[in-house]
Amino acid sequence: xxxxxxxxxxxxxxxxxxxxxxxxxxxxxxxxxxxxxxxxxxxxxxxxxxxxxxxxxxxxxxxxxxxxxxxx
Amino acid sequence: xxxxxxxxxxxxxxxxxxxxxxxxxxxxxxxxxxxxxxxxxxxxxxxxxxxxxxxxxxxxxxxxxxxxxxxxxxxxxxxxxxxxxxxxxxxxxxxxxxxxxxxxxxxxxxxxxxxxxxxxxxxxxxxxxxxxxxxxxxxxxxxxxxxxxxxxxxxxxxxxxxxxxxxxxxxxxxxxxxxxxxxxxxxxxxxxxxxxxxxxxxxxxxxxxxxxxxxxxxxxxxxxxxxxxxxxxxxxxxxxxxxxxxxxxxxxxxxxxxxxxxxxxxxxxxxxxxxxxxxxxxxxxxxxxxxxxxxxxxxxxxxxxxxxxxxxxxxxxxxxxxxxxxxxxxxxxxxxxxxxxxxxxxxxxxxxxxxxxxxxxxxxxxxxxxxxxxxxxxxxxxxxxxxxxxxxxxxxxxxxxxxxxxxxxxxxxxxxxxxxxxxxxxxxxxxxxxxxxxxxxxxxxxxxxxxxxxxxxxxxxxxxxxxxxxxxxxxxxxxxxxxxxxxxxxxxxxxxxxxxxxxxxxxxxxxxxxxxxxxxxxxxxxxxxxxxxxxxxxxxxxxxxxxxxxxxxxxxxxxxxxxxxxxxxxxxxxxxxxxxxxxxxxxxxxxxxxxxxxxxxxxxxxxxxxxxxxxxxxxxxxxxxxxxxxxxxxxxxxxxxxxxxxxxxxxxxxxxxxxxxxxxxxxxxxxxxxxx
Ligand SMILES: Nc1nc2c(ncn2[C@@H]2O[C@H](COP(=O)(O)OP(=O)(O)OP(=O)(O)O)[C@@H](O)[C@H]2O)c(=O)[nH]1
Ligand SMILES: [Mg+2]
Numbered sequence: 001x002x003x004x005x006x007x008x009x010x011x012x013x014x015x016x017x018x019x020x021x022x023x024x025x026x027x028x029x030x031x032x033x034x035x036x037x038x039x040x041x042x043x044x045x046x047x048x049x050x051x052x053x054x055x056x057x058x059x060x061x062x063x064x065x066x067x068x069x070x071x072x
Numbered sequence: 073x074x075x076x077x078x079x080x081x082x083x084x085x086x087x088x089x090x091x092x093x094x095x096x097x098x099x100x101x102x103x104x105x106x107x108x109x110x111x112x113x114x115x116x117x118x119x120x121x122x123x124x125x126x127x128x129x130x131x132x133x134x135x136x137x138x139x140x141x142x143x144x145x146x147x148x149x150x151x152x153x154x155x156x157x158x159x160x161x162x163x164x165x166x167x168x169x170x171x172x173x174x175x176x177x178x179x180x181x182x183x184x185x186x187x188x189x190x191x192x193x194x195x196x197x198x199x200x201x202x203x204x205x206x207x208x209x210x211x212x213x214x215x216x217x218x219x220x221x222x223x224x225x226x227x228x229x230x231x232x233x234x235x236x237x238x239x240x241x242x243x244x245x246x247x248x249x250x251x252x253x254x255x256x257x258x259x260x261x262x263x264x265x266x267x268x269x270x271x272x273x274x275x276x277x278x279x280x281x282x283x284x285x286x287x288x289x290x291x292x293x294x295x296x297x298x299x300x301x302x303x304x305x306x307x308x309x310x311x312x313x314x315x316x317x318x319x320x321x322x323x324x325x326x327x328x329x330x331x332x333x334x335x336x337x338x339x340x341x342x343x344x345x346x347x348x349x350x351x352x353x354x355x356x357x358x359x360x361x362x363x364x365x366x367x368x369x370x371x372x373x374x375x376x377x378x379x380x381x382x383x384x385x386x387x388x389x390x391x392x393x394x395x396x397x398x399x400x401x402x403x404x405x406x407x408x409x410x411x412x413x414x415x416x417x418x419x420x421x422x423x424x425x426x427x428x429x430x431x432x433x434x435x436x437x438x439x440x441x442x443x444x445x446x447x448x449x450x451x452x453x454x455x456x457x458x459x460x461x462x463x464x465x466x467x468x469x470x471x472x473x474x475x476x477x478x479x480x481x482x483x484x485x486x487x488x489x490x491x492x493x494x495x496x497x498x499x500x501x502x503x504x505x506x507x508x509x510x511x512x513x514x515x516x517x518x519x520x521x522x523x524x525x526x527x528x529x530x531x532x533x534x535x536x537x538x539x540x541x542x543x544x545x546x547x548x549x550x551x552x553x554x555x556x557x558x559x560x561x562x563x564x565x566x567x568x569x570x571x572x573x574x575x576x577x578x579x580x581x582x583x584x585x586x587x588x589x590x591x592x593x594x595x596x597x598x599x600x601x602x603x604x605x606x607x608x609x610x611x612x613x614x615x616x617x618x619x620x621x622x623x624x625x626x627x628x629x630x631x632x633x634x635x636x637x638x639x640x641x642x643x644x645x646x647x648x649x650x651x652x653x654x655x656x657x658x659x660x661x662x663x664x665x666x667x668x669x670x671x672x673x674x675x676x677x678x679x680x681x682x683x684x685x686x687x688x689x690x691x692x693x694x695x696x697x698x699x700x701x702x703x704x705x706x707x708x709x710x711x712x713x714x715x716x717x718x719x720x721x722x723x724x725x726x727x728x729x730x731x732x733x734x735x736x737x738x739x740x741x742x743x744x745x746x747x748x
Contacts, residue, residue, distance in 0.1 A: 020267075023533045029267065030142040031537065032180045034274045042321065043328040047426040050435065050536055052328060057208070057314030058177045059324070059540040061422040061435075066535060 005051065005067035007041035014038055019069035024062075032056045033070060083132040083247050085124070086166035088157055088188065090181045091139025092541050093172040094200035097230045099136035102128070102240075108554050111415040111546075112439060113139060113539045114457035119156055121163065128240045132247075135160065138456070143187045147459035168246050169195045170239065175212050175227075176204040176542075178285065178314065179277045186273050189221065194250055196242045197225040198235070204542065208314060210285050217284045285314070317542040320415075324540070327419050337423050344411065345445075345507045346500045348404050348480070355399035356484075360663040363392035367664070378586060382578060390574025390650040391567070392664055400484065401446075401477040401562060405555035408446055413546035417442070418538055425536050431515055432522025434458050435536045437467040441514070444474030445507070446558070448706045452713050460534050462525065465719065466518055468710060472701045472723055473514040475507055477562070478645040479697055485649055486694050488665065489672055489685060510698050565705075573640050573647045577654045580614035580636075609633075609655060610678065628696070628732075629689035629739050631677050642702045688742035692735040700731035 007013060015037050018028055032055055033039070042059060043052045049064040085102075087095045091113030100107055103122035108115060116138050124132045138153050145151035159165050169188055173181040188195050197217065205212060218225040224242035228235035327333055367388040374380030411417060417439050425435025436458045444451035451471050458464040475483075483506055491499045588607035592600050609615065618632025625635040637651035653664075656671040675684040701707070701724050710720040 024535045024537065026144070026267070026270075027141070027146050027535070027537060029270050029274075030144070030183065031539075032183070032274070034271055042316075043324055044330065045328055045423055045426075046330050046334055049426050050422050050538075052324065052422065052540060054316045054321075056177065056179045057316055058180055059316050059320065059542075061418070061425075061536070061538045061540055063425070063429075063536045066537065 001071050003068045004039060004041065004053065004070040004072055005064050007039075007072070009041055009044060012038055012040040013072035016071045018071070022066070022069040024066050025069075028062075028066070028070065031060065032058070039070075039072075081164075083130075083167045084135065084160070084163050084165070085132050085168050085170060085243055086135045086137060086157060086160075087170045087172060088137050088140060088184070089172035090141060090174065090177075090184055092539065093139065093174045093181055094198075094228070094230060095139065095172050096136050098170065098172060098198060098200070098228065098236075098239075099134060101230070101233050101236050102134050106553055106557060107136060108557075109550060110409070110412045110554075111541050111544050112412055112417050113541060114436075114439075114454070115412075117453050117456045119160065121160075124240070128237070130240055130244055130247075132243070133163065135163070135166065140184060142184065143191065148461065149456040149464075150459070167194065167250065168243050169193045170198055170243065171195050172198050172200050174201045174204075175199040176201045176208060176210075176314065176317075178205075178212070179274070179281050182277045182280060183273065185221065186277065189223065194246045195223050196239060196246065197221060197223060198239055199225060199227045200230065202227050202229065203231075204317065205314075206288070207317065209288055210314065211288045213284050213286065217280065220280050220283065320540075320542045323543050324419070327416065328422065333419075333423055337420060340411075340416070342504060344407050346504045347407065348400055348503070350496065350500055352400040352403050356396055356665070357663065359399065360396045360665045363388060363396065364664045364667065367392065378582065381582065382575075385654060386575050386578030387571070389653050389664060390578065391571050395563075396481070396665055398559060398563070400480050402555055402559045404446055404477055404480070405558045406551060408443065409551035409554050410546045410548075412439075413544065413551055415541045415543040418540045421538055422540065429534065429536070431519035432463065432466050432525070433518055434460065434463040434467070434534065435538065437463065440467055441471060441474055444471040444476060446477050447562075448472050448474065448476050448703065449709045452706070452709050455713065463534060465714060466521060468713060469521065469719060469723060470514040470518050472703070472706055472710075472727060473510055473517065473699065475510040475698065476645075476703075478703065481646045481649045482641075482697050483694060485652075485665070485668065486690050489669055489690055490687060506694060506698060509695075513699065569644050570647055570650055573643055574650045574654060577614065577636070577640060577651050580617065581609050581612045581655055583613060585611040614655065624732075627739070628692050628735050629684075629686060629743075630693070631675075631684050633675070634684065634693070638696070643704060645697065645702050648697075688739045691742055692739035695738045696731045696735040698731070699727050699734055701727040 001016075002013075004013070004015070015033060015035050017035050018025055018033060022028075037055060040054045041051060042054050045051075050061045051064055051067050052059055052061045053067070054060075087099055087102075089095050092111065092115070094109075096107050096109045096116050099105065099120070099122070100109065102124055104125045105120075105122050107120060116136060118138070120136045121133055122136075124130055124134055137157055140150065140154055140157070143154055145154050157166070157169075171185045171188055173185055175181075185195065185197055199212060199214060199217075202212065212227075214225040214227050224245070226235050226238045226242060228239065327336060329336075367384045370384040370388060371380055374383065420442070421435040421438040424438050428435060428437055437455070440451045440454040440458075443454055448471050451474065452468050455464050455467045455471075458467060483503060487499050487502050491502060585608055588604050588611065590600065590603045590607055595603070614636050615632065618636045621635040621639070622632045625631060625638075633655045634652070636655060637648050640651045641648035649668075652672070653668050656668070656675055672685045673683075676682060677684060707720040707724060710723060711717055714720070
């Protein structure tokens with residue numbers, strides 16, 4: 001299944017679900033990464049990690065590992 | 073009607089909200105305080121309390137709190153923070169909570185407001201950053217939001233302070249009406265742990281957002297937009313989604329660029345640290361000259377008596393030798409502040425997260441480490457924003473290696489000794505190089521510890537989630553005020569220590585042989601004074617003391633006098649400079665710094681003509697200061713933040729030993745390559 005980490009720069013997608021078993025699951029929901037929400041990948045830095053996303057008018061940097069548990 | 077103290081308790085107002093939502097800005101407006109406000113999520117880590125300004129004619133206490141994302145904590149430090157919000161250890165439960173909601177990120181910030189309402193707190197919602205919302209061509213209806221949330225909603229313009237009075241009015245209304253306070257639900261509140269409910273509240277928020285936000289005409293300039301404010305034409309009743317700030321998106325293309333992002337990062341760091349040296353130099357000369365003049369006057373006034381000596385040497389030169397470096401420290405704070413308030417620091421944290429995670433640290437360690445270059449104490453406190461405990465402890469462990477501003481006076485003096493005054497570029501480079509060593513060694517030590525620790529346990533719950541705030545033009549007035557406060561803090565805190573130790577060292581170097589006998593034949597009056605001075609020191613208490621530690625100093629190519637200064641520096645590093653000034657009996661010709669330097673150049677060992685300060689021994693000293701943990705306050709804060717003496721004691725032992733060994737290697741190395 002495709003995850004947020006697979007998005008290209010400037011590509012937008014809708015979040016389907018987030019892996020419940022991931023330790024950051026709750027925190028991601030709390031900051032607004034909720035299913036049905038639109039996210040756009042903005043920047044990948046040198047190591048492709050962390051990645052920045054735009055969501056609900058805010059920019060967040062999260063690790064690639066975390067992004068790969070956000071299914072789109 | 074105003075709420076009065078009928079209940080023998082002064083009402084308590086807490087300000088809470090998401091990180092970077094403008095809590096401290098509001099706190100300052102309400103209390104007249106000057107707490108640090110900076111464009112980085114997590115700038116406040118401690119609760120602070122102040123009475124409301126008298127002009128609001130409401131007797132109440134207001135609390136500023138660290139930003140919270142949710143009432144359900146996800147780290148120990150977050151839990152402490154949230155528990156304190158529910159019930160402050162000294163002040164108890166807040167009567168009203170003012171929730172700051174960044175209107176330009178409405179849905180995310182309403183989340184915490186809803187949770188607080190659900191916990192049955194009495195809240196007033198304050199909409200901040202409405203100017204940024206207008207820039208995104210949106211406006212918000214406070215009235216509608218107030219109807220939906222069933223609580224007062226006030227728009228705050230933080231530039232003019234417009235809205236503060238309404239906030240106080242709303243708070244007062246709640247205080248008056250809530251004599252029969254309903255019990256606050258604690259955060260074991262069942263709903264908070266259920267994901268479905270969490271999702272429901274976001275659904276609800278989505279609906280609210282559609283209701284209260286409306287699009288406005290975009291062609292107006294910002295000032296026009298602000299003026300027009302509520303009356304703007306509603307162009308489009310269709311709900312549209314908030315997008316991040318356009319300029320921020322563009323700038324991030326550059327600053328977070330795969331290649332250029334990193335280059336810019338290093339250039340910025342280089343400019344930051346090298347300019348400390350260049351920018352401050354002319355100001356320092358002025359201060360230095362002023363102090364010598366003063367010290368000269370006292371000698372002419374009081375003569376070469378013991379009290380004349382005490383005041384000119386013990387007080388003026390002792391304390392002055394440290395004050396000389398205040399401009400450098402001020403500039404460091406100023407630059408760091410500008411940098412923090414622009415919003416770039418969060419990008420720095422992102423860029424460096426990957427490399428840091430390889431050595432057991434976190435991108436969130438970056439800002440604490442960087443502020444460690446100013447002072448280790450706030451830096452260690454700032455580590456509270458690192459959720460993972462092991463990463464946090466490791467960050468605390470290495471922060472004393474960051475070259476704090478108290479080391480600047482020492483480095484500046486020693487560099488001035490090594491590098492001729494007509495080569496300032498070289499001096500700046502050496503200073504930058506010192507900073508590079510300090511970073512490298514901390515990386516090395518962190519990775520060694522990380523290796524060892526991960527052998528024994530392999531817990532992997534490390535995470536990095538950081539909001540990248542919109543770029544902003546730094547508020548110069550804020551930055552200047554912050555730097556001024558820091559510098560004053562530096563003087564107030566370090567000043568008495570420096571003064572007392574200066575006096576102590578003066579006593580130790582002046583007694584018991586106050587009137588030494590010297591051969592005066594054929595010498596000028598000045599030469600006699602000089603000779604007496606050095607004879608007095610050589611037969612003083614300090615000399616007796618120093619001779620005991622001489623065996624340790626010898627291998628470093630240094631004598632007992634430097635040894636005494638090094639011991640004094642364990643109370644606070646800057647004391648090293650004032651101690652040198654006293655022990656080497658600076659006489660004033662020219663400015664203070666130059667006379668310290670010339671005394672250093674002339675200093676020889678007791679029993680030979682061999683110079684004490686050589687290239688090798690001075691470089692060794694610099695290296696010693698890079699590693700040594702010579703700061704009592706750092707040990708104290710490290711104990712407080714880690715919860716035991718274990719970490720600070722290990723830090724003290726490891727870093728001091730390391731300092732000695734590294735200095736020894738440096739001295740030997742320089743000698744080996746023929747640079748005595
Ligand atoms: N444009 C604009 N900037 C604001 C406004 N209010 C605050 N700021 C700026 O936003 C930044 C964050 O403000 P703070 O008051 O430090 O926020 P905080 O909620 O205390 O942040 P933390 O302590 O990190 O949780 C600072 O740079 C402020 O100058 C506002 O209404 N408009
Ligand atoms: Mg704050």
